[in-house]
Amino acid sequence: MSKIGSSNPVIKWIDHRLPVFTFMQHELHEYPTPKNLNYFWNFGSLAGIILVTMIVTGIVLSMHYTAHVDYAFDSVERIMRDVNYGWLIRYVHMNGASAFFVVVFIHIFRGLYYGSYKAPRELLWMLGVVILLLMMATAFLGYVLPWGQMSFWGATVITNLFSAIPFVGEPIVTWLWGGFSVDNATLNRFFSLHFLLPFVIVGVVVLHIVALHTHGSNNPVGISIKNNDDQIPFHPYYTIKDLFGLGVFLVVFSWFVFYAPNYLGHPDNYIQADPLQTPPHIVPEWYFLPFYAILRSITFDILFLEAKLLGVIAMFASIAILFILPWLDRSPVRSARFRPVYRQFFWILVIDCVILGIVGANSPDDPVFSGAKWFQYIHLGMISTAYYFFHFLILLPLLSIFEKTNPLPTSINEPVLGGGKATAMAAAKPMEKA
Amino acid sequence: MYKALSGVLGLLMLLSPSSTCAAGTTAEVPAQVWSFKGLFGTFSRPSLQRGYQVYNEVCAGCHGLRLVAYRNLAEIGFSEKQVKKIAASMTVKDGPNDEGEMFERPGRSSDRFVSPFPNKQAARSANNGAYPPDLSLIVKARIGGADYLYSLLTGYKEPKKVTEVPEGMYYNLYYPGQLIAMPSPLSEDGVEYADKTKATVDQMARDVTTFLAWTAEPELESRKRTGVKVLLFLIILTGMLYAVKRKIWANIH
Numbered sequence: 260m261s262k263i264g265s266s267n268p269v270i271k272w273i274d275h276r277l278p279v280f281t282f283m284q285h286e287l288h289e290y291p292t293p294k295n296l297n298y299f300w301n302f303g304s305l306a307g308i309i310l311v312t313m314i315v316t317g318i319v320l321s322m323h324y325t326a327h328v329d330y331a332f333d334s335v336e337r338i339m340r341d342v343n344y345g346w347l348i349r350y351v352h353m354n355g356a357s358a359f360f361v362v363v364f365i366h367i368f369r370g371l372y373y374g375s376y377k378a379p380r381e382l383l384w385m386l387g388v389v390i391l392l393l394m395m396a397t398a399f400l401g402y403v404l405p406w407g408q409m410s411f412w413g414a415t416v417i418t419n420l421f422s423a424i425p426f427v428g429e430p431i432v433t434w435l436w437g438g439f440s441v442d443n444a445t446l447n448r449f450f451s452l453h454f455l456l457p458f459v460i461v462g463v464v465v466l467h468i469v470a471l472h473t474h475g476s477n478n479p480v481g482i483s484i485k486n487n488d489d490q491i492p493f494h495p496y497y498t499i500k501d502l503f504g505l506g507v508f509l510v511v512f513s514w515f516v517f518y519a520p521n522y523l524g525h526p527d528n529y530i531q532a533d534p535l536q537t538p539p540h541i542v543p544e545w546y547f548l549p550f551y552a553i554l555r556s557i558t559f560d561i562l563f564l565e566a567k568l569l570g571v572i573a574m575f576a577s578i579a580i581l582f583i584l585p586w587l588d589r590s591p592v593r594s595a596r597f598r599p600v601y602r603q604f605f606w607i608l609v610i611d612c613v614i615l616g617i618v619g620a621n622s623p624d625d626p627v628f629s630g631a632k633w634f635q636y637i638h639l640g641m642i643s644t645a646y647y648f649f650h651f652l653i654l655l656p657l658l659s660i661f662e663k664t665n666p667l668p669t670s671i672n673e674p675v676l677g678g679g680k681a682t683a684m685a686a687a688k689p690m691e692k693a
Numbered sequence: 694m695y696k697a698l699s700g701v702l703g704l705l706m707l708l709s710p711s712s713t714c715a716a717g718t719t720a721e722v723p724a725q726v727w728s729f730k731g732l733f734g735t736f737s738r739p740s741l742q743r744g745y746q747v748y749n750e751v752c753a754g755c756h757g758l759r760l761v762a763y764r765n766l767a768e769i770g771f772s773e774k775q776v777k778k779i780a781a782s783m784t785v786k787d788g789p790n791d792e793g794e795m796f797e798r799p800g801r802s803s804d805r806f807v808s809p810f811p812n813k814q815a816a817r818s819a820n821n822g823a824y825p826p827d828l829s830l831i832v833k834a835r836i837g838g839a840d841y842l843y844s845l846l847t848g849y850k851e852p853k854k855v856t857e858v859p860e861g862m863y864y865n866l867y868y869p870g871q872l873i874a875m876p877s878p879l880s881e882d883g884v885e886y887a888d889k890t891k892a893t894v895d896q897m898a899r900d901v902t903t904f905l906a907w908t909a910e911p912e913l914e915s916r917k918r919t920g921v922k923v924l925l926f927l928i929i930l931t932g933m934l935y936a937v938k939r940k941i942w943a944n945i946h
């Protein structure tokens with residue numbers, strides 16, 4: 260039944276038959292939200308806005324793009340030179356991909372810090388990981404489309420990974436390529452899939468948001484809403500806060516689009532693909548670097564498993580592990596604010612991931628410090644890969660048992676009543692949001 | 694969390710200079726002053742036109758510019774008549790005509806720059822097996838961009854150490870590996886500038902680099918002009934959104 264407060268007869272007529280207005284009122288207007296969310300809660304809606312932007316710019320680009328090995332590179336240059344504002348559309352799409360990963364990485368680490376993956380939000384979290392995987396696939400496919408040197412050689416390296424699968428590896432690679440090398444058939448299917456996947460992401464994001472709205476947002480103190488004093492309606496409080504955050508984001512984003520549009524790209528991708536000439540360094544886009552480092556860190560066979568296969572397994576495992584995170588970390592306390600030991604290790608994990616990124620950008624056998632030739636990037640990569648898995652597989656389960664957490668506040672609204680140092684801090688924190 | 698975050702960022706800033714990707718053993722490319730750098734950068738028109746002259750009289754013998762059309766030259770200050778004349782001086786292969794024959798005709802403004810060689814093989818065979826790349830995008834396609842191109846063109850120095858320079862190769866301080874198959878293309882007074890500027894090697898290198906920066910990014914000027922407006926608008930809008938946010942949140946504690 261319609262519960263909409265509007266007196267407009269048209270709106271009432273529609274809502275009585277199809278309650279879209281009631282739905283919007285409920286999910287966007289009244290939707291109760293903890294009052295203490297800080298700016299790290301802006302990144303989810305930012306990701307959604309970027310997703311829409313990517314789809315809009317992508318559709319315009321596809322109106323001018325030609326998916327053929329002989330024309331792809333030139334058709335992109337036509338967009339840059341002859342299509343009205345084509346350069347703007349392409350640069351927004353290109354830098355939008357990077358921005359998407361920046362925003363989603365922050366969004367994920369927010370979840371890690373405040374324990375947003377814990378009950379009852381496990382499925383919400385897992386849907387997020389699915390989104391991450393889909394985003395990575397989409398970005399990889401998209402990078403191939405301009406058919407530059409990095410497009411071609413990146414596609415060759417990554418698709419070749421599947422040849423590590425025992426017995427069926429080679430046939431699978433041939434099947435992926437649609438031939439015996441990365442060629443026109445490959446480019447065509449990559450374009451088709453690159454067009455498709457963002458809409459799959461939209462579908463999963465809808466589920467992600469349904470799951471979110473079932474139990475509502477977590478919050479910086481990590482305790483659930485107890486009563487009305489803890490919550491405020493989403494609109495206008497968080498709509499305006501999200502809009503302000505969007506403004507800040509757009510300022511930074513525009514700076515890249517208008518003043519450093521190729522800063523995050525590789526110059527080699529402005530050279531047309533040439534299957535006969537391998538570039539000196541084949542490096543993936545920056546957001547894949549940590550995963551690339553993990554892939555290359557396994558240089559030894561274990562029993563009958565070859566190093567190459569193990570590398571691929573490790574790389575996929577580094578993401579797959581996030582699926583079981585809610586069951587690895589059994590600590591009943593969500594927010595790292597009340598977990599003094601976990602908090603330290605959280606930051607070590609952040610640094611570890613950045614180091615993995617740096618390792619991914621460098622040649623494995625270059626020395627890390629010019630003073631110590633024996634210590635190469637491959638070694639740093641092995642250590643940081645090992646630490647990454649150590650954090651999730653060993654540290655988190657142990658912390659769940661042994662960590663002495665600080666006392667929790669009694670409610671979001673009256674954290675002071677709980678007493679203790681940490682709670683006093685939590686009480687001071689909500690000021691940040693203003 | 695904010696405090697710890699800034700700590701981590703600070704730490705990473707300390708780490709990063711030592712860890713940026715090393716570009717090999719070649720000499721560091723010194724930064725140059727360019728009219729097209731910066732927030733309000735524009736291409737200097739006289740330099741662009743001189744640069745076109747250098748390209749046309751020197752580089753065009755070996756290097757193509759296939760992504761640029763003759764009509765684009767109007768954007769850098771050539772008159773329509775000049776553009777037509779430049780285009781007409783080239784021979785373009787067209788066809789088939791009504792009899793099914795391919796034929797040659799003088800170039801039109803709408804044609805793209807005619808490349809000196811019909812294909813890669815022809816280019817290689819005329820250059821001792823080395824391939825002179827198309828220059829349309831060269832400034833975007835090299836680490837260091839315009840600075841690199843300028844350095845390359847002026848980098849034909851005497852080797853510091855005794856280096857074995859094989860037949861058909863030339864020593865260049867800035868080329869990766871230092872041995873390049875392109876002979877030094879610029880020599881003192883190699884062109885006679887239409888605007889009477891003295892054609893030193895440095896001047897020609899600067900001009901042709903400016904010209905090739907334009908061919909790589911013909912949108913640069915309108916991009917930067919738009920950027921200033923967009924940024925100003927966004928900063929003001931964001932400031933206003935912040936004020937509204939403060940007001941709406943004023944009574945929440």
Ligand code: HEM
Nearest residue numbers: 300302303304306307367370375384387388390391476477
């Ligand atoms: C296309 C990418 C994504 C979009 C559009 C998206 C969208 C959103 C939105 C709008 C919210 C609510 C606002 C917020 O809490 O920040 C949210 C919450 C959440 N997202 Fe995502 N998300 C994306 C990717 C991910 C990924 C990759 C993960 C984790 C691997 C993830 C995990 C979560 C979690 C756990 C929450 C609940 C947070 C909380 O309430 O504390 N999301 N998402």
